[in-house]
Amino acid sequence: MTKAITKEALTGLVAELTAAGVRVIAPAKAADGGTDYRAIFTLADAILGGEMPRRSLRAVFQPPTEAVFGWERKGTGIELTPAAAASQPQVVLGARPCDAAGVNVLDKVMGWDYKDDMWFARREATTIISLACAEMAPTCFCDKIGLSADATVGADVLLRPAGEGYTAEALTAKGEAFVSGHARWFSDEPVTADPAPPSREAFPLDKIEEWLEGHFEDALWADLGLRCLGCGACTSICPTCHCFDIVDETDGTAAGTRRRNWDTCQTGLFTVHTSGHNPRADQASRCRQRILHKFEIYPKRFEAVLCTGCGRCVQACPAGVIVPEILDSIAQRANGGAA
Amino acid sequence: MVAFVCNWCTYTGADLAGTSRLTMAPNVRIVRLPCSGRIDPLMVLKAFERGADGVIVSGCHPGDCHYTSGNLHARRRFAIFHDLLQFFGFEEDRLTFSWVSASEGLKWREIVDGAVERVRALGPFEGFRYDRLSHGEPLEIPISTVAPAPAPAGGQA
Amino acid sequence: MKELQELSRSLLADGQVNVVIGWEQGPTGARPVFVTKPEDADRLIFDQRCVHNLAAYLSPRRPNVGKLGKAAIVAKPCDAKAVAGLIRESQIKREDVVVIGVRCGGVLADPASKEALSAETVSERCPGCESREPTLADHVLGDMPPPPPGERRRDARIDELEAMPPAERWAFWQAEFERCVRCNACRQVCPLCTCDRCVTEKTQPLWIESSAHSRGVFAWQLTRAQHHAGRCADCGECDRVCPVDIPLGLLNREVARIVERRFGFEMTDDPAAAEPIGAFRMEDEQEFIR
Numbered sequence: 195m196t197k198a199i200t201k202e203a204l205t206g207l208v209a210e211l212t213a214a215g216v217r218v219i220a221p222a223k224a225a226d227g228g229t230d231y232r233a234i235f236t237l238a239d240a241i242l243g244g245e246m247p248r249r250s251l252r253a254v255f256q257p258p259t260e261a262v263f264g265w266e267r268k269g270t271g272i273e274l275t276p277a278a279a280a281s282q283p284q285v286v287l288g289a290r291p292c293d294a295a296g297v298n299v300l301d302k303v304m305g306w307d308y309k310d311d312m313w314f315a316r317r318e319a320t321t322i323i324s325l326a327c328a329e330m331a332p333t334c335f336c337d338k339i340g341l342s343a344d345a346t347v348g349a350d351v352l353l354r355p356a357g358e359g360y361t362a363e364a365l366t367a368k369g370e371a372f373v374s375g376h377a378r379w380f381s382d383e384p385v386t387a388d389p390a391p392p393s394r395e396a397f398p399l400d401k402i403e404e405w406l407e408g409h410f411e412d413a414l415w416a417d418l419g420l421r422c423l424g425c426g427a428c429t430s431i432c433p434t435c436h437c438f439d440i441v442d443e444t445d446g447t448a449a450g451t452r453r454r455n456w457d458t459c460q461t462g463l464f465t466v467h468t469s470g471h472n473p474r475a476d477q478a479s480r481c482r483q484r485i486l487h488k489f490e491i492y493p494k495r496f497e498a499v500l501c502t503g504c505g506r507c508v509q510a511c512p513a514g515v516i517v518p519e520i521l522d523s524i525a526q527r528a529n530g531g532a533a
Numbered sequence: 534m535v536a537f538v539c540n541w542c543t544y545t546g547a548d549l550a551g552t553s554r555l556t557m558a559p560n561v562r563i564v565r566l567p568c569s570g571r572i573d574p575l576m577v578l579k580a581f582e583r584g585a586d587g588v589i590v591s592g593c594h595p596g597d598c599h600y601t602s603g604n605l606h607a608r609r610r611f612a613i614f615h616d617l618l619q620f621f622g623f624e625e626d627r628l629t630f631s632w633v634s635a636s637e638g639l640k641w642r643e644i645v646d647g648a649v650e651r652v653r654a655l656g657p658f659e660g661f662r663y664d665r666l667s668h669g670e671p672l673e674i675p676i677s678t679v680a681p682a683p684a685p686a687g688g689q690a
Numbered sequence: 691m692k693e694l695q696e697l698s699r700s701l702l703a704d705g706q707v708n709v710v711i712g713w714e715q716g717p718t719g720a721r722p723v724f725v726t727k728p729e730d731a732d733r734l735i736f737d738q739r740c741v742h743n744l745a746a747y748l749s750p751r752r753p754n755v756g757k758l759g760k761a762a763i764v765a766k767p768c769d770a771k772a773v774a775g776l777i778r779e780s781q782i783k784r785e786d787v788v789v790i791g792v793r794c795g796g797v798l799a800d801p802a803s804k805e806a807l808s809a810e811t812v813s814e815r816c817p818g819c820e821s822r823e824p825t826l827a828d829h830v831l832g833d834m835p836p837p838p839p840g841e842r843r844r845d846a847r848i849d850e851l852e853a854m855p856p857a858e859r860w861a862f863w864q865a866e867f868e869r870c871v872r873c874n875a876c877r878q879v880c881p882l883c884t885c886d887r888c889v890t891e892k893t894q895p896l897w898i899e900s901s902a903h904s905r906g907v908f909a910w911q912l913t914r915a916q917h918h919a920g921r922c923a924d925c926g927e928c929d930r931v932c933p934v935d936i937p938l939g940l941l942n943r944e945v946a947r948i949v950e951r952r953f954g955f956e957m958t959d960d961p962a963a964a965e966p967i968g969a970f971r972m973e974d975e976q977e978f979i980r
Contacts, residue, residue: 225866421723425873425874427875441893582899609966620848621908629980
């Protein structure tokens with residue numbers, strides 16, 4: 195079901211949503227002038243189709259820190275106060291297609307052997323309205339991961355730029371319900387979307403997976419481990435990285451909060467044992483872990499690579515470690531070429 | 534309020550204030566440390582994190598240190614700490630640095646009364662309360678509002 | 691550039707060093723490279739995109755690089771200050787590193803930039819920098835360049851902040867810190883963050899909460915700045931790496947101003963210079979102590 199929506203109608207829609215108590219999250223300017231996904235009250239605050247928000251959409255569903263429960267010592271026992279399970283209804287407007295795809299990929303691991311209530315409470319309360327990208331940045335490689343500038347994965351509704359307005363395609367039941375629930379803002383007038391930027395040939399992801407399986411020990415890892423500073427900036431802006439740490443923070447001696455905080459596989463602390471032994475003792479093994487998890491381990495288990503080609507890691511890396519370059523080099527090796 | 538004091542001068546000075554039956558504001562809990570050189574800025578921060586509204590840091594006068602120069606090393610650290618807190622906009626009057634010797638029971642009373650008075654004028658410290666025991670929403674999504682919205686409970690100092 | 695390549699080639703060929711840590715042209719811009727063979731010395735470049743401080747690779751926290759053997763490092767004047775810091779703090783020995791100093795008139799903020807060096811494109815830390823040429827160097831290469839273009843924007847910003855009422859300043863930093871995700875990348879990339887175990891990793895007692903809430907972020911940022919007083923080389927790597935663009939350069943600069951104002955200390959690339967922390971003077975100012 196493809197409909198059309200004008201900028202004015204979108205402005206009205208956002209006003210209607212926020213007035214009804216729905217939180218609207220969109221790329222917007224932060225205090226320092228950078229772009230982040232933030233709660234907005236009027237469409238004028240949103241920067242649709244602007245530069246890539248610094249943090250990925252993952253932060254909306256798995257915040258950098260969140261309370262799991264509070265605890266308080268009462269007599270000889272301990273009383274737990276669970277964190278609020280339900281989430282305020284919210285709409286993400288103007289999500290990057292790569293970000294929406296990232297959330298979709300993460301659903302698999304979050305709902306696998308254990309259903310992560312905190313993740314899914316937010317997922318269920320949220321409608322994602324993606325906006326197809328009008329152009330690709332030099333760091334973008336979603337097309338090479340098998341997505342595209344107008345990828346639909348993970349979106350409930352996909353907007354495509356069409357002249358001054360947008361076409362709106364509902365993609366899921368939630369998306370259909372959203373469009374029909376706010377039908378007065380959408381029109382049935384046939385509108386043609388602007389052409390999306392062309393996609394390049396994708397990486398041979400199957401071959402890469404196969405190569406990775408057989409090359410746990412390879413000179414490539416030692417090379418990567420030299421340049422990589424282990425800062426983990428790549429993991430903190432990644433739309434698909436999802437590792438977390440559990441910490442207890444006390445308020446005095448009798449009460450505290452158990453929190454879930456983002457963690458990164460790129461520092462030694464991630465795997466160090468109580469004994470002091472560290473199975474991933476050097477940066478080479480940590481770099482290998484990042485590539486393996488994204489392009490071998492995850493696809494094996496969930497049939498999807500843990501990367502959407504958003505290119506944030508390419509921008510973020512202070513040392514010039516570039517994932518598409520690594521994939522290219524692995525693809526060459528997999529094809530028997532010298533890298 | 535919390536006071537981090539050195540064992541040799543200020544603690545003894547506070548003891549003198551007590552044995553001299555001086556009356557002073559009862560708001561201060563003393564934490565005794567071997568030397569002002571042992572007082573880490575993180576201890577001060579921890580006190581504020583745990584709900585202190587004001588902190589006193591006190592040791593021996595320069596030249597009086599039981600360990601010769603612990604207080605002089607501490608003084609450099611405190612100077613940087615003090616200036617940095619200023620740069621962050623932390624309310625200066627919440628943190629009192631002083632030198633109080635073992636014979637200065639009266640000065641200890643002045644320091645305590647003065648610090649309590651200054652902090653009382655500021656009211657409770659709420660700079661961090663924003664996060665305390667908030668489970669789930671809304672703080673945990675640190676994507677805040679662009680337009681002025683109802684302030685989260687606690688607010689910023 | 692020829693000079694650099696030839697020197698590196700001969701250092702490697704003569705066996706004086708096992709690796710030259712320098713910059714190369716990567717797919718998106720300049721980036722660090724580790725040249726171990728004389729025939730690869732042609733990969734080395736030095737130009738205004740070489741913003742990275744390679745001293746981080748000399749730190750004992752990067753055993754991967756250390757395992758390659760004795761290193762030569764290409765260093766701008768600010769990088770040489772970090773190398774001096776490592777020597778001063780006994781992290782490396784002077785004789786274990788060959789410093790190839792390069793004369794520098796400022797670098798671009800972005801190593802992938804294709805633009806010329808100007809007041810707009812220059813790295814924020816460069817304007818006002820008076821070091822053109824490292825003194826801690828076994829070789830010094832390049833022509834003497836003019837000073838970096840542009841004004842000391844950072845100092846102007848600090849003056850602005852200092853003129854604000856404290857509550858406004860607090861609000862400014864809270865808004866900046868609100869974005870912090872506590873990824874600790876600022877620590878990881880710092881050449882002088884050499885602790886085997888960082889205070890923010892201590893959990894018993896939990897000195898610095900690892901959460902990205904206002905308590906955890908404030909404690910971390912304050913401690914990071916405090917621990918760098920009189921040690922920071924102002925290479926700006928923490929500022930550059932921050933994925934959410936917290937202006938850490940302002941903090942570093944403020945700390946440098948504090949130690950200069952109070953203790954008359956300025957960071958140099960002289961490994962023998964005494965650091966202000968760990969030293970004292972009887973007559974140090976104590977106007978803030980009652």
